[in-house]
Amino acid sequence: MERKVRVRFAPSPTGPLHMGGVRTALFNYLFAKKHGGDFLLRIEDTDQNRFVPGAEAYIIEALTWCGLVPDEGVGFGGEMGPYRQSERKPMYKKYADALIENGFAYYSFDTAEELDELRKQAEADKQVFSYDLHTRKGLKNSLTLSKEEVEAHLQGGEHYVIRFKMPENREIVEEDLIRGRVSFNTNQLDDKVLFKSDGMPTYHLANVVDDHLMEITHVIRGEEWLPSMPLHILLYEALGISENRPRFSHLPLILKPEGKGKLSKRDGDKMGFPVFPLLWKDPETGDISRGYREDGYFPEAFINMLALLGWNPGTEQEFFCMNELVESFDLTRVVKSGARFDPEKAKWFNRHYLQQKSSEELTQLFLPLLKEKGVTADLQKLERIVGSIKERCEFVKDLWDQGHFFFQAPDSYDEKTVRTKWKADTSEKLQAITAFFETISDWKATPIKDAFSEFMTQKEWGFGAVMVPVRLALVGSSSGPDLFEIFELIGKEETIERIRKACEVIQ
RNA sequence: GGCGCGUUCUUCUAACGGUUAGGAAACCUGAUUCUCAAUCAGGUAAUGGCAGUUCGAUUCUGCUACGCGCUACCA
The missing domain is CATH 1.10.8 (Helicase, Ruva Protein; domain 3)
Structure with a gap:
Protein backbone atom coordinates (compact mmCIF):
# COMPACT_ATOMS: atom_id res chain seq x y z
CA MET A 1 0.00 0.00 0.00
CA GLU A 2 1.15 3.53 -0.73
CA ARG A 3 2.17 5.40 2.35
CA LYS A 4 0.30 8.53 3.24
CA VAL A 5 2.18 11.58 2.05
CA ARG A 6 3.74 13.46 4.94
CA VAL A 7 5.95 16.49 4.52
CA ARG A 8 7.43 18.90 6.98
CA PHE A 9 8.50 22.49 7.14
CA ALA A 10 11.42 22.63 9.54
CA PRO A 11 12.68 26.14 10.26
CA SER A 12 15.06 27.00 13.02
CA PRO A 13 13.79 29.69 15.41
CA THR A 14 16.71 32.04 14.89
CA GLY A 15 14.67 34.98 13.73
CA PRO A 16 11.69 35.88 11.62
CA LEU A 17 10.70 33.67 8.73
CA HIS A 18 12.13 34.88 5.48
CA MET A 19 9.87 34.96 2.40
CA GLY A 20 12.02 32.22 0.91
CA GLY A 21 11.14 30.15 3.93
CA VAL A 22 7.48 30.93 3.40
CA ARG A 23 7.75 29.70 -0.16
CA THR A 24 9.35 26.47 1.03
CA ALA A 25 6.49 26.06 3.47
CA LEU A 26 4.01 26.84 0.70
CA PHE A 27 5.41 24.23 -1.67
CA ASN A 28 5.41 21.66 1.11
CA TYR A 29 1.83 22.55 1.97
CA LEU A 30 0.67 22.40 -1.63
CA PHE A 31 2.36 19.07 -2.20
CA ALA A 32 0.82 17.60 0.94
CA LYS A 33 -2.69 18.83 0.17
CA LYS A 34 -2.45 17.83 -3.46
CA HIS A 35 -1.79 14.26 -2.36
CA GLY A 36 -4.20 14.23 0.56
CA GLY A 37 -1.31 14.16 2.98
CA ASP A 38 -0.13 15.91 6.11
CA PHE A 39 1.89 19.06 6.49
CA LEU A 40 3.92 19.30 9.69
CA LEU A 41 5.76 22.09 11.39
CA ARG A 42 8.89 21.00 13.17
CA ILE A 43 11.06 23.48 15.02
CA GLU A 44 14.74 22.76 14.56
CA ASP A 45 16.23 24.34 17.62
CA THR A 46 19.27 22.15 18.11
CA ASP A 47 21.52 25.16 18.24
CA GLN A 48 20.82 26.63 21.62
CA ASN A 49 23.17 29.53 21.03
CA ARG A 50 21.08 30.88 18.23
CA PHE A 51 17.76 30.81 19.96
CA VAL A 52 15.81 34.02 19.48
CA PRO A 53 12.83 34.69 21.73
CA GLY A 54 9.66 35.25 19.80
CA ALA A 55 10.89 33.62 16.62
CA GLU A 56 8.84 30.48 17.09
CA ALA A 57 5.64 32.40 17.78
CA TYR A 58 6.42 34.51 14.74
CA ILE A 59 6.75 31.45 12.53
CA ILE A 60 3.43 30.09 13.71
CA GLU A 61 1.67 33.40 13.23
CA ALA A 62 3.19 33.91 9.81
CA LEU A 63 2.14 30.49 8.54
CA THR A 64 -1.34 31.07 9.87
CA TRP A 65 -1.61 34.47 8.22
CA CYS A 66 -0.57 32.89 4.93
CA GLY A 67 -3.16 30.18 5.26
CA LEU A 68 -0.52 27.47 5.54
CA VAL A 69 -1.90 25.82 8.62
CA PRO A 70 0.00 22.70 9.66
CA ASP A 71 -1.84 19.47 10.42
CA GLU A 72 0.68 18.70 13.12
CA GLY A 73 3.47 20.51 14.81
CA VAL A 74 4.50 22.99 17.43
CA GLY A 75 1.36 24.90 18.25
CA PHE A 76 -0.87 22.57 16.26
CA GLY A 77 -0.85 19.28 18.17
CA GLY A 78 -0.32 15.87 16.66
CA GLU A 79 0.48 12.29 17.57
CA MET A 80 4.14 12.16 16.65
CA GLY A 81 5.51 14.88 18.85
CA PRO A 82 7.18 16.50 20.43
CA TYR A 83 7.80 18.63 17.37
CA ARG A 84 10.47 20.77 18.91
CA GLN A 85 13.87 19.15 18.56
CA SER A 86 15.11 20.47 21.87
CA GLU A 87 12.35 18.44 23.50
CA ARG A 88 13.42 15.36 21.60
CA LYS A 89 16.95 15.57 22.92
CA PRO A 90 16.94 12.19 24.71
CA MET A 91 15.97 10.38 21.52
CA TYR A 92 19.02 11.16 19.45
CA LYS A 93 21.84 9.77 21.56
CA LYS A 94 20.97 6.15 20.96
CA TYR A 95 21.04 6.64 17.20
CA ALA A 96 24.45 8.21 17.49
CA ASP A 97 25.62 5.37 19.72
CA ALA A 98 24.31 2.81 17.27
CA LEU A 99 26.33 4.42 14.52
CA ILE A 100 29.48 4.17 16.61
CA GLU A 101 28.68 0.62 17.56
CA ASN A 102 28.41 -0.35 13.93
CA GLY A 103 31.48 1.53 12.81
CA PHE A 104 29.68 4.27 10.89
CA ALA A 105 30.72 7.02 13.23
CA TYR A 106 33.46 7.80 15.72
CA TYR A 107 34.29 9.96 18.70
CA SER A 108 36.35 13.00 18.00
CA PHE A 109 38.19 14.74 20.82
CA ASP A 110 39.76 17.60 18.93
CA THR A 111 38.76 20.89 20.46
CA ALA A 112 37.16 23.66 18.49
CA GLU A 113 40.30 25.70 19.06
CA GLU A 114 42.56 23.00 17.65
CA LEU A 115 40.44 22.69 14.56
CA ASP A 116 40.31 26.43 14.14
CA GLU A 117 44.07 26.46 14.25
CA LEU A 118 44.24 23.81 11.54
CA ARG A 119 41.84 25.81 9.39
CA LYS A 120 43.93 28.92 9.78
CA GLN A 121 47.11 27.08 8.90
CA ALA A 122 45.49 25.59 5.83
CA GLU A 123 44.26 28.97 4.79
CA ALA A 124 47.74 30.41 5.11
CA ASP A 125 48.88 27.73 2.67
CA LYS A 126 45.95 28.55 0.38
CA GLN A 127 44.40 25.23 1.29
CA VAL A 128 41.17 24.34 2.97
CA PHE A 129 41.17 22.16 6.00
CA SER A 130 38.60 19.45 5.97
CA TYR A 131 37.96 16.80 8.60
CA ASP A 132 37.71 13.90 6.22
CA LEU A 133 39.03 10.49 5.32
CA HIS A 134 42.45 11.95 4.59
CA THR A 135 42.93 13.99 7.72
CA ARG A 136 41.09 11.96 10.32
CA LYS A 137 43.99 9.56 10.55
CA GLY A 138 46.13 12.28 12.04
CA LEU A 139 43.62 13.71 14.48
CA LYS A 140 42.47 12.95 17.97
CA ASN A 141 39.61 10.51 17.63
CA SER A 142 38.51 7.00 18.41
CA LEU A 143 39.94 5.79 15.13
CA THR A 144 43.46 6.81 16.00
CA LEU A 145 43.48 6.48 19.77
CA SER A 146 43.68 3.19 21.60
CA LYS A 147 40.63 1.74 23.24
CA GLU A 148 42.02 2.67 26.63
CA GLU A 149 42.73 6.24 25.64
CA VAL A 150 39.26 6.65 24.21
CA GLU A 151 37.78 5.18 27.34
CA ALA A 152 39.85 7.54 29.43
CA HIS A 153 38.70 10.57 27.45
CA LEU A 154 35.10 9.51 27.74
CA GLN A 155 35.33 8.72 31.44
CA GLY A 156 37.21 11.90 32.14
CA GLY A 157 34.12 13.80 31.15
CA GLU A 158 36.07 15.41 28.38
CA HIS A 159 34.14 17.06 25.63
CA TYR A 160 33.73 15.06 22.50
CA VAL A 161 31.67 15.10 19.35
CA ILE A 162 30.53 12.22 17.22
CA ARG A 163 31.43 12.40 13.57
CA PHE A 164 30.18 10.45 10.62
CA LYS A 165 32.85 8.25 9.08
CA MET A 166 32.43 9.07 5.45
CA PRO A 167 33.00 5.88 3.44
CA GLU A 168 35.66 5.78 0.79
CA ASN A 169 34.98 6.22 -2.89
CA ARG A 170 31.31 5.60 -3.12
CA GLU A 171 29.11 7.08 -5.78
CA ILE A 172 25.89 8.38 -4.27
CA VAL A 173 23.25 8.84 -6.91
CA GLU A 174 19.81 10.17 -6.16
CA GLU A 175 16.81 11.08 -8.24
CA ASP A 176 15.79 14.51 -7.02
CA LEU A 177 12.13 15.12 -7.81
CA ILE A 178 12.92 18.57 -9.16
CA ARG A 179 16.43 18.21 -10.50
CA GLY A 180 16.53 14.67 -11.70
CA ARG A 181 19.65 12.62 -11.25
CA VAL A 182 22.22 14.16 -8.94
CA SER A 183 25.44 12.39 -8.00
CA PHE A 184 28.29 12.77 -5.55
CA ASN A 185 31.46 10.90 -4.77
CA THR A 186 32.07 10.36 -1.06
CA ASN A 187 35.77 11.10 -1.42
CA GLN A 188 34.86 14.76 -1.71
CA LEU A 189 32.73 14.75 1.40
CA ASP A 190 33.88 15.39 4.94
CA ASP A 191 33.18 13.76 8.28
CA LYS A 192 30.34 15.91 9.50
CA VAL A 193 29.63 16.31 13.18
CA LEU A 194 26.45 14.45 14.04
CA PHE A 195 26.40 14.92 17.77
CA LYS A 196 27.70 17.98 19.52
CA SER A 197 29.60 18.23 22.77
CA ASP A 198 26.62 19.90 24.40
CA GLY A 199 24.65 16.69 24.02
CA MET A 200 22.54 17.94 21.14
CA PRO A 201 22.52 16.42 17.69
CA THR A 202 23.36 18.58 14.70
CA TYR A 203 20.82 19.25 12.01
CA HIS A 204 22.11 16.32 9.99
CA LEU A 205 21.40 13.66 12.56
CA ALA A 206 18.27 15.23 13.95
CA ASN A 207 16.55 15.75 10.64
CA VAL A 208 17.20 12.20 9.52
CA VAL A 209 16.05 10.66 12.79
CA ASP A 210 12.99 12.87 13.01
CA ASP A 211 11.96 12.46 9.41
CA HIS A 212 12.15 8.73 9.97
CA LEU A 213 10.23 8.79 13.23
CA MET A 214 7.63 11.20 11.91
CA GLU A 215 7.17 9.08 8.82
CA ILE A 216 8.05 11.85 6.43
CA THR A 217 7.73 10.70 2.84
CA HIS A 218 9.08 13.73 0.99
CA VAL A 219 11.72 16.22 1.96
CA ILE A 220 11.16 19.48 0.11
CA ARG A 221 13.72 22.08 1.05
CA GLY A 222 15.96 24.81 -0.33
CA GLU A 223 18.81 24.23 -2.71
CA GLU A 224 21.33 25.13 -0.02
CA TRP A 225 20.73 21.64 1.35
CA LEU A 226 21.64 19.82 -1.81
CA PRO A 227 25.30 19.34 -0.87
CA SER A 228 24.33 17.56 2.34
CA MET A 229 21.89 15.20 0.67
CA PRO A 230 24.48 12.40 0.21
CA LEU A 231 25.31 12.58 3.92
CA HIS A 232 21.65 12.22 4.76
CA ILE A 233 21.20 9.31 2.39
CA LEU A 234 24.22 7.60 3.92
CA LEU A 235 22.82 8.21 7.38
CA TYR A 236 19.55 6.51 6.56
CA GLU A 237 21.61 3.64 5.25
CA ALA A 238 23.91 3.41 8.25
CA LEU A 239 20.97 3.63 10.62
CA GLY A 240 19.29 0.80 8.78
CA ILE A 241 16.22 2.90 8.10
CA SER A 242 16.56 3.53 4.41
CA GLU A 243 13.67 1.25 3.55
CA ASN A 244 11.04 3.95 3.78
CA ARG A 245 13.28 6.93 3.64
CA PRO A 246 11.90 10.12 2.11
CA ARG A 247 12.41 11.23 -1.43
CA PHE A 248 14.26 14.49 -1.90
CA SER A 249 13.41 17.67 -3.75
CA HIS A 250 15.54 20.78 -3.71
CA LEU A 251 13.90 24.10 -4.47
CA PRO A 252 15.68 26.86 -6.36
CA LEU A 253 16.76 29.89 -4.38
CA ILE A 254 15.04 33.26 -4.41
CA LEU A 255 17.55 35.82 -5.60
CA LYS A 256 17.95 39.53 -4.95
CA PRO A 257 16.00 41.85 -7.28
CA GLU A 258 19.26 43.36 -8.40
CA GLY A 259 22.66 41.88 -8.51
CA LYS A 260 23.29 38.37 -7.46
CA GLY A 261 22.85 36.06 -4.59
CA LYS A 262 20.27 34.91 -2.15
CA LEU A 263 17.68 37.42 -1.11
CA SER A 264 18.56 38.81 2.29
CA LYS A 265 17.05 41.10 4.89
CA ARG A 266 19.32 43.91 3.88
CA ASP A 267 18.00 43.94 0.31
CA GLY A 268 14.55 44.77 1.58
CA ASP A 269 15.81 47.57 3.78
CA LYS A 270 17.83 48.97 0.94
CA MET A 271 15.21 48.81 -1.75
CA GLY A 272 12.11 49.41 0.29
CA PHE A 273 10.18 46.20 0.11
CA PRO A 274 9.48 43.64 2.83
CA VAL A 275 11.33 40.34 2.92
CA PHE A 276 9.33 39.04 5.84
CA PRO A 277 5.68 38.05 5.95
CA LEU A 278 5.02 39.94 9.16
CA LEU A 279 6.64 42.87 10.84
CA TRP A 280 9.48 41.81 13.10
CA LYS A 281 11.03 43.67 15.95
CA ASP A 282 14.44 42.39 16.87
CA PRO A 283 14.36 41.66 20.61
CA GLU A 284 18.06 42.48 20.96
CA THR A 285 18.46 45.66 18.99
CA GLY A 286 14.86 46.80 18.73
CA ASP A 287 15.31 47.12 14.97
CA ILE A 288 12.12 46.87 12.99
CA SER A 289 11.83 44.91 9.77
CA ARG A 290 8.72 45.52 7.79
CA GLY A 291 6.32 42.78 6.86
CA TYR A 292 3.99 42.12 3.95
CA ARG A 293 1.01 42.08 6.26
CA GLU A 294 1.75 45.45 7.83
CA ASP A 295 2.66 46.93 4.45
CA GLY A 296 -0.87 46.23 3.33
CA TYR A 297 -0.50 43.13 1.21
CA PHE A 298 -3.31 40.63 1.15
CA PRO A 299 -2.14 37.15 2.10
CA GLU A 300 -3.68 35.74 -1.07
CA ALA A 301 -1.61 38.15 -3.16
CA PHE A 302 1.55 37.32 -1.26
CA ILE A 303 0.96 33.60 -1.66
CA ASN A 304 0.01 33.86 -5.32
CA MET A 305 3.17 35.83 -6.03
CA LEU A 306 5.33 33.38 -4.10
CA ALA A 307 3.80 30.36 -5.79
CA LEU A 308 4.77 31.64 -9.22
CA LEU A 309 8.31 32.32 -8.13
CA GLY A 310 9.93 29.12 -9.28
CA TRP A 311 6.82 27.25 -10.23
CA ASN A 312 4.32 27.53 -13.05
CA PRO A 313 1.33 25.43 -14.02
CA GLY A 314 2.28 25.13 -17.67
CA THR A 315 -0.86 27.02 -18.63
CA GLU A 316 -1.36 30.74 -18.93
CA GLN A 317 -3.27 31.04 -15.72
CA GLU A 318 -1.56 33.35 -13.28
CA PHE A 319 -4.13 34.05 -10.61
CA PHE A 320 -4.69 31.26 -8.15
CA CYS A 321 -6.51 30.96 -4.90
CA MET A 322 -5.08 28.43 -2.46
CA ASN A 323 -7.43 25.68 -3.62
CA GLU A 324 -6.48 26.23 -7.22
CA LEU A 325 -2.82 26.11 -6.28
CA VAL A 326 -3.35 22.83 -4.50
CA GLU A 327 -5.19 21.55 -7.54
CA SER A 328 -2.53 22.54 -10.07
CA PHE A 329 0.62 22.10 -8.05
CA ASP A 330 3.17 19.65 -9.30
CA LEU A 331 6.69 19.33 -7.95
CA THR A 332 8.03 18.34 -11.35
CA ARG A 333 7.00 21.72 -12.69
CA VAL A 334 9.20 23.56 -10.24
CA VAL A 335 11.95 25.38 -12.10
CA LYS A 336 15.55 24.41 -11.40
CA SER A 337 17.20 27.78 -11.66
CA GLY A 338 17.11 30.55 -9.08
CA ALA A 339 14.39 33.16 -9.47
CA ARG A 340 15.05 36.84 -9.04
CA PHE A 341 12.42 38.43 -6.87
CA ASP A 342 10.56 41.37 -8.39
CA PRO A 343 8.86 43.61 -5.81
CA GLU A 344 6.82 45.26 -8.57
CA LYS A 345 5.20 41.98 -9.38
CA ALA A 346 4.16 41.60 -5.76
CA LYS A 347 2.38 44.95 -5.97
CA TRP A 348 0.78 43.97 -9.22
CA PHE A 349 -0.69 40.89 -7.59
CA ASN A 350 -1.95 42.97 -4.70
CA ARG A 351 -3.64 45.35 -7.10
CA HIS A 352 -5.38 42.43 -8.69
CA TYR A 353 -6.74 41.08 -5.43
CA LEU A 354 -7.80 44.54 -4.32
CA GLN A 355 -9.75 45.06 -7.55
CA GLN A 356 -11.47 41.74 -6.92
CA LYS A 357 -12.95 42.99 -3.70
CA SER A 358 -16.33 44.69 -3.64
CA GLY A 403 -9.63 60.00 -2.01
CA HIS A 404 -8.66 62.31 0.84
CA PHE A 405 -10.20 65.29 -0.94
CA PHE A 406 -13.64 63.73 -0.54
CA PHE A 407 -13.25 64.35 3.17
CA GLN A 408 -11.01 67.38 3.40
CA ALA A 409 -10.70 70.49 1.24
CA PRO A 410 -7.23 70.82 -0.29
CA ASP A 411 -4.88 72.98 1.73
CA SER A 412 -2.57 73.61 -1.17
CA TYR A 413 -2.66 73.52 -4.95
CA ASP A 414 -0.23 71.70 -7.19
CA GLU A 415 2.18 74.39 -8.31
CA LYS A 416 2.94 73.11 -11.73
CA THR A 417 -0.73 72.81 -12.60
CA VAL A 418 -1.35 76.34 -11.35
CA ARG A 419 1.50 77.61 -13.44
CA THR A 420 0.47 75.92 -16.65
CA LYS A 421 -3.31 75.75 -16.46
CA TRP A 422 -4.41 78.73 -14.44
CA LYS A 423 -4.71 81.56 -16.96
CA ALA A 424 -5.44 85.21 -16.43
CA ASP A 425 -9.15 84.80 -17.06
CA THR A 426 -9.55 81.55 -15.16
CA SER A 427 -10.85 83.10 -11.96
CA GLU A 428 -13.41 85.04 -13.86
CA LYS A 429 -14.63 81.91 -15.60
CA LEU A 430 -14.80 79.97 -12.37
CA GLN A 431 -16.86 82.73 -10.77
CA ALA A 432 -19.32 82.37 -13.59
CA ILE A 433 -19.39 78.63 -13.08
CA THR A 434 -20.12 78.89 -9.39
CA ALA A 435 -22.94 81.24 -10.19
CA PHE A 436 -24.23 78.71 -12.67
CA PHE A 437 -23.88 75.89 -10.16
CA GLU A 438 -26.10 77.82 -7.77
CA THR A 439 -28.92 77.41 -10.25
CA ILE A 440 -28.70 73.64 -10.45
CA SER A 441 -31.23 71.92 -8.23
CA ASP A 442 -30.73 68.26 -9.11
CA TRP A 443 -27.19 67.82 -7.71
CA LYS A 444 -26.34 64.45 -9.23
CA ALA A 445 -23.43 63.64 -11.50
CA THR A 446 -25.35 63.04 -14.70
CA PRO A 447 -27.70 66.04 -14.57
CA ILE A 448 -24.81 68.27 -13.58
CA LYS A 449 -22.83 67.04 -16.52
CA ASP A 450 -25.70 67.61 -18.93
CA ALA A 451 -26.41 71.09 -17.69
CA PHE A 452 -22.75 71.95 -17.52
CA SER A 453 -22.11 70.84 -21.09
CA GLU A 454 -24.91 73.03 -22.27
CA PHE A 455 -23.54 75.93 -20.26
CA MET A 456 -20.10 75.43 -21.76
CA THR A 457 -21.43 75.31 -25.29
CA GLN A 458 -23.32 78.52 -24.69
CA LYS A 459 -20.24 80.25 -23.40
CA GLU A 460 -18.15 78.71 -26.15
CA TRP A 461 -15.52 77.74 -23.60
CA GLY A 462 -13.29 74.75 -24.08
CA PHE A 463 -13.79 71.93 -21.61
CA GLY A 464 -10.08 71.60 -21.00
CA ALA A 465 -9.51 75.24 -20.16
CA VAL A 466 -12.04 75.07 -17.35
CA MET A 467 -12.14 71.54 -16.06
CA VAL A 468 -8.52 71.33 -14.96
CA PRO A 469 -8.74 74.51 -12.84
CA VAL A 470 -11.99 73.28 -11.33
CA ARG A 471 -10.36 69.98 -10.50
CA LEU A 472 -7.44 71.82 -9.00
CA ALA A 473 -9.86 73.75 -6.81
CA LEU A 474 -11.62 70.63 -5.57
CA VAL A 475 -8.77 68.14 -5.37
CA GLY A 476 -5.65 70.23 -5.09
CA SER A 477 -4.01 68.47 -8.00
CA SER A 478 -4.74 67.66 -11.58
CA SER A 479 -5.46 64.00 -11.10
CA GLY A 480 -8.37 62.02 -9.81
CA PRO A 481 -11.59 60.34 -10.75
CA ASP A 482 -14.46 61.75 -12.80
CA LEU A 483 -15.09 65.37 -11.84
CA PHE A 484 -18.87 65.19 -11.96
CA GLU A 485 -18.76 62.27 -9.54
CA ILE A 486 -16.68 64.44 -7.24
CA PHE A 487 -19.21 67.29 -7.56
CA GLU A 488 -22.00 65.05 -6.46
CA LEU A 489 -20.10 63.31 -3.70
CA ILE A 490 -18.78 66.40 -1.98
CA GLY A 491 -22.04 68.27 -2.43
CA LYS A 492 -23.11 71.53 -4.00
CA GLU A 493 -22.20 73.82 -1.14
CA GLU A 494 -18.74 72.38 -0.70
CA THR A 495 -18.09 72.40 -4.45
CA ILE A 496 -18.91 76.06 -4.73
CA GLU A 497 -17.03 76.90 -1.58
CA ARG A 498 -13.85 75.16 -2.77
CA ILE A 499 -13.95 76.88 -6.13
CA ARG A 500 -14.33 80.27 -4.48
CA LYS A 501 -11.53 79.59 -2.10
CA ALA A 502 -9.21 78.50 -4.89
CA CYS A 503 -9.89 81.70 -6.80
CA GLU A 504 -9.00 83.72 -3.75
CA VAL A 505 -5.87 81.80 -2.87
CA ILE A 506 -4.46 81.45 -6.34
CA GLN A 507 -5.02 85.02 -7.55
C1' G B 1 40.68 26.14 -3.95
C1' G B 2 37.24 21.61 -3.87
C1' C B 3 32.36 19.73 -4.69
C1' G B 4 27.45 20.48 -6.39
C1' C B 5 23.63 22.98 -9.01
C1' G B 6 22.16 26.28 -12.69
C1' U B 7 22.14 29.48 -17.62
C1' U B 8 15.51 31.31 -23.01
C1' C B 9 13.58 38.79 -23.91
C1' U B 10 15.43 43.84 -18.57
C1' U B 11 12.49 40.40 -15.02
C1' C B 12 9.20 35.80 -13.96
C1' U B 13 8.60 31.98 -17.35
C1' A B 14 6.37 28.43 -21.78
C1' A B 15 8.06 25.36 -25.63
C1' C B 16 9.94 18.07 -22.42
C1' G B 17 14.06 16.94 -31.17
C1' G B 18 10.40 19.94 -35.97
C1' U B 19 6.72 26.68 -33.45
C1' U B 20 7.15 33.08 -37.44
C1' A B 21 10.59 30.70 -29.86
C1' G B 22 4.50 31.78 -26.70
C1' G B 23 2.54 34.37 -22.20
C1' A B 24 2.97 37.85 -17.98
C1' A B 25 5.54 42.15 -15.63
C1' A B 26 8.28 46.45 -17.12
C1' C B 27 8.95 49.86 -21.12
C1' C B 28 7.24 52.57 -25.76
C1' U B 29 3.02 54.09 -29.09
C1' G B 30 -2.12 54.77 -29.90
C1' A B 31 -7.43 54.82 -28.20
C1' U B 32 -10.66 56.56 -24.49
C1' U B 33 -11.68 64.26 -26.74
C1' C B 34 -11.32 67.29 -18.11
C1' U B 35 -6.62 65.30 -15.77
C1' C B 36 -3.94 61.29 -13.65
C1' A B 37 -4.30 56.23 -12.86
C1' A B 38 -6.80 52.15 -14.55
C1' U B 39 -8.63 49.83 -19.02
C1' C B 40 -8.28 48.43 -24.21
C1' A B 41 -5.31 47.89 -28.86
C1' G B 42 -0.54 47.61 -30.92
C1' G B 43 4.97 47.51 -30.48
C1' U B 44 10.35 46.76 -28.89
C1' A B 45 12.94 42.63 -26.80
C1' A B 46 15.75 36.19 -25.62
C1' U B 47 17.90 30.49 -26.39
C1' G B 48 26.07 32.60 -22.99
C1' G B 49 30.10 30.36 -26.31
C1' C B 50 32.36 26.11 -28.99
C1' A B 51 32.14 21.25 -30.58
C1' G B 52 29.37 16.59 -31.13
C1' U B 53 24.79 13.31 -31.89
C1' U B 54 20.74 13.96 -35.53
C1' C B 55 17.50 14.85 -41.70
C1' G B 56 16.61 18.58 -37.84
C1' A B 57 18.60 21.10 -31.78
C1' U B 58 16.21 25.98 -26.80
C1' U B 59 15.50 20.76 -25.93
C1' C B 60 20.43 15.23 -25.85
C1' U B 61 26.20 14.76 -24.87
C1' G B 62 31.04 16.96 -23.94
C1' C B 63 34.07 21.16 -23.15
C1' U B 64 34.28 26.27 -21.86
C1' A B 65 32.50 30.86 -19.72
C1' C B 66 29.60 33.00 -16.22
C1' G B 67 26.39 32.83 -11.91
C1' C B 68 24.80 30.76 -7.44
C1' G B 69 25.04 27.29 -3.33
C1' C B 70 27.85 24.29 0.15
C1' U B 71 32.63 23.68 2.16
C1' A B 72 31.07 25.29 11.30
C1' C B 73 30.39 21.34 17.58
C1' C B 74 24.63 26.97 12.16
C1' A B 75 20.48 25.48 10.25
Missing part, protein backbone atom coordinates in the same frame (compact mmCIF):
# COMPACT_ATOMS: atom_id res chain seq x y z
CA SER A 359 -16.69 48.32 -2.62
CA GLU A 360 -18.54 47.14 0.48
CA GLU A 361 -15.68 44.92 1.52
CA LEU A 362 -13.05 47.53 0.76
CA THR A 363 -14.97 50.14 2.70
CA GLN A 364 -14.86 47.92 5.75
CA LEU A 365 -11.11 47.59 5.34
CA PHE A 366 -10.85 51.35 4.87
CA LEU A 367 -12.82 52.23 8.01
CA PRO A 368 -9.97 51.88 10.53
CA LEU A 369 -7.79 54.18 8.47
CA LEU A 370 -10.58 56.76 8.26
CA LYS A 371 -11.04 56.60 11.97
CA GLU A 372 -7.35 57.23 12.40
CA LYS A 373 -7.70 60.30 10.20
CA GLY A 374 -10.62 61.45 12.27
CA VAL A 375 -13.07 61.19 9.41
CA THR A 376 -16.61 59.99 9.77
CA ALA A 377 -19.02 59.58 6.94
CA ASP A 378 -22.17 57.86 5.91
CA LEU A 379 -21.45 54.25 5.00
CA GLN A 380 -23.35 54.36 1.74
CA LYS A 381 -21.55 57.46 0.67
CA LEU A 382 -18.26 55.88 1.65
CA GLU A 383 -18.98 52.91 -0.52
CA ARG A 384 -19.62 55.17 -3.48
CA ILE A 385 -16.40 57.03 -2.84
CA VAL A 386 -14.49 53.78 -2.57
CA GLY A 387 -16.13 52.57 -5.76
CA SER A 388 -15.00 55.65 -7.62
CA ILE A 389 -11.36 55.39 -6.62
CA LYS A 390 -10.64 51.72 -6.04
CA GLU A 391 -9.45 51.08 -9.56
CA ARG A 392 -6.56 53.44 -9.03
CA CYS A 393 -5.45 51.67 -5.86
CA GLU A 394 -2.93 48.98 -5.12
CA PHE A 395 -3.32 48.93 -1.35
CA VAL A 396 -6.10 49.80 1.06
CA LYS A 397 -4.06 52.75 2.23
CA ASP A 398 -4.11 54.14 -1.32
CA LEU A 399 -7.81 54.75 -0.84
CA TRP A 400 -6.86 57.61 1.40
CA ASP A 401 -4.16 58.96 -0.91
CA GLN A 402 -6.56 58.79 -3.82
